[in-house]
Amino acid sequence: MKVVIIDYKAGNIQSVKFALERIGIYATVTDNISEIISADKVILPGVGEASYAMTALKGKKLDNVIPSLTQPVMGICLGMQLLCKYSEEGDTNCLGIFEQVAxxxxxxxxxxxxxxxxxxxxxxxxxxxxxxxxxxxxxxxSYYVELSNYTIAKTNYVIDYSSALQKNNFYGVQFHPEKSGLAGQIILENFIKL
Amino acid sequence: MLAKRIIPCLDIKNGRTVKGINFENIRDAGDPVELAIAYSEKGADELVFLDITATIEKRKTFSKLVTRIAKQINIPFTVGGGIGSIEDASKLLNAGADKISINSAAVNDPELIKKLANKFGNQCIVLAIDTKFENNDWFVYANGGKLKTGVKTIDWAKQAVAHGAGEILLTSMNNDGTKNGFAVDITKRISEAVNVPVIASGGAGTREHFKDVFIDGKADAALAASIFHFEEIEIYSLKKYLKQNKIEIRL
Known part of the structure; x- marks a missing residue:
């Protein structure tokens, strides 16, 4: 099982890597396109700011690579929002896998x-x-994605919104499974088993 | 519903946990990683680690400690203490910290908050304020409580949030170490004045103090150190008590 965490510098990748290690998965942290394409599972982590993150992904030409991936891909937090079409944060055009906006x-x-x-x-x-x-x-x-047909988990804060999304092989979670105790650990294990 | 958070705080010096009483008389309360694991298992919602090591050389030890903590615990944690630049913040976030807290450096250069928020997102920038009540108002102190700034706490909190602080960690120097309760009044004033979460800190001695600061002080989270380190209050029973008192709590 080859799991890749996409390295785009803006994200807090270590905590995802460590959480995977706690369930026995030694992920590769990389921005190398062929490594990403050949992985069994790809994680797009996220702590950061949307426009900064998109600039980093574009600088590595990953903005074209990510939407073309066919293996299970999971965006976490900002990573999920980057999978959407647009984010109000920094007036940013994102990857466009989900039509929704953050x-x-x-x-x-x-x-x-x-x-x-x-x-x-x-x-x-x-x-x-x-x-x-x-x-x-x-x-x-601070940013949320509204409910849609792609919503696979719902959370209420101010309004009901999508705390997880799915479309084909793409998954996004607004929460941090890597930081959510045992329940979060199970979600990571489930993703690895997809 | 979003739950109120209980946050044990660990002051770190040379890789060990310490706790100042009114910022003096430091006592040793054990190994930070051991404590961190114990707290996450007991139901702590989050942890804060403050590095009070003075020298740059020793700070490398802290960054290694951050990685050791990140490897072993599965709840979020914030690190702070002497962060003065994008590089400092970047190093600690890359080491595995979820959030960074800044204090004196932001007082000296409020623009730093903007720079950090622009780079990392305001949600991982915690502004720590040490505040003291004197002459009928609350004022900001910097440099570990040694430097009087003359700035009103309410003004600084508003300015910092306008600059991009995503959360405020408010420590009352009058209450810290006393175990007589949190500074409910200033916590409430700040919590109502800004639109970001406020973590109340300083003065926790009983379970009722937590209830008071959540209900009357409108705190989003409450932080304590020695009462947890010396097991005067057990986290799980504290959370059960708060839940019984109709406070939204993750059990």
């Missing part, structure tokens, strides 16, 4: 960014095998 949470009494543990519901696909409705996952984000 929007800033509307100003209400609730705080932005959302930081902390929130529940995930309406779980679909094997990514959530053995995960209970209303399990907590850790989230840190």
């Amino acid at each position: 929007k800033l949470f509307p100003a209400t009494k609730l705080k932005v960014p959302q930081i902390g543990w929130n529940t995930i519901t309406n779980l679909k696909t094997n990514l959530f095998k053995n995960i209970k409705e209303n399990d907590y996952q850790y989230l840190v984000h």
Whole structure:
């Protein structure tokens, strides 16, 4: 099993790498196109800012490579938003796998960014095998993706939004499974088994 | 619903956990990695590690420690202490930290917050404020509580958030180490004045103190050190107590 974590410098890749090691997977962190294409599983991690991240991906010509991948691909947090068409963060055109856009949470009494543990519901696909409705996952984000036919997990903060997306071989999770205790670990294991 | 967070804080010096009482009289409370694992297993929602090591040479030790922690724990953690540049932040985030907290460097150069937020996203920039009540208001202190800035805490919090701080870690120097409760009033004022989460810190002594700072102080998270390190309050029973008091808590 060859798992690749895409290295685009802007992301906090170490925590994903370490979380995989805790389940016995030694992933390769790389920006090498042929290594990415030949991997069994590809993870696009994310802590960072959208326009900065897209510039980094373009600089490595990964903006054309990622949408063409056919193996299971999972974007995490910003990584999920980069799989969308556009992000309001930095007025950024993203990879366009999902037609949805990442929007800033509307100003209400609730705080932005959302930081902390929130529940995930309406779980679909094997990514959530053995995960209970209303399990907590850790989230840190100011931008959200609305509900759509691609939604495979829903979370409420200000509004109901997509905390996970899926289209063909592409998965995106807004939460950080690598930081979400045991429930997060199971989700990572499920992705590896896809 | 988003849960309120319970955050044990570990002050680190030369790779060991320490806790200052009113920023003085440091006591040794053990190995940080051991503590971190224990806390994540007991139900801590997040951890904060503050490096109080003075020299640059020793800071390399901290970055290695960050990696050791990141390898072993599966909950988020923030690191801080002496971060003064994009490079410092980048090093610690790459070592495996989820968020970085900045304090004095941001007081000296508020533009640093903008630079960090632009590069890493404001959600991983925690602004730590040491605050002291004197002359009928709360003021900001820098350099580990040694430097009086004369800036009102409420003004600094607003400015920092406008610059891109994603979270505020508010430590009351009056309350820190006293175990007489959090500074509920200033926590509430800051929490209502800014649109980012506020972590209350300093003064936790009982379970009721946590309840008060969540309900009356409108804190999004509460941080404590010695009461957890010396097991005066057990995290799981604290969380159960808070949940019984109708506070949204992850159990």
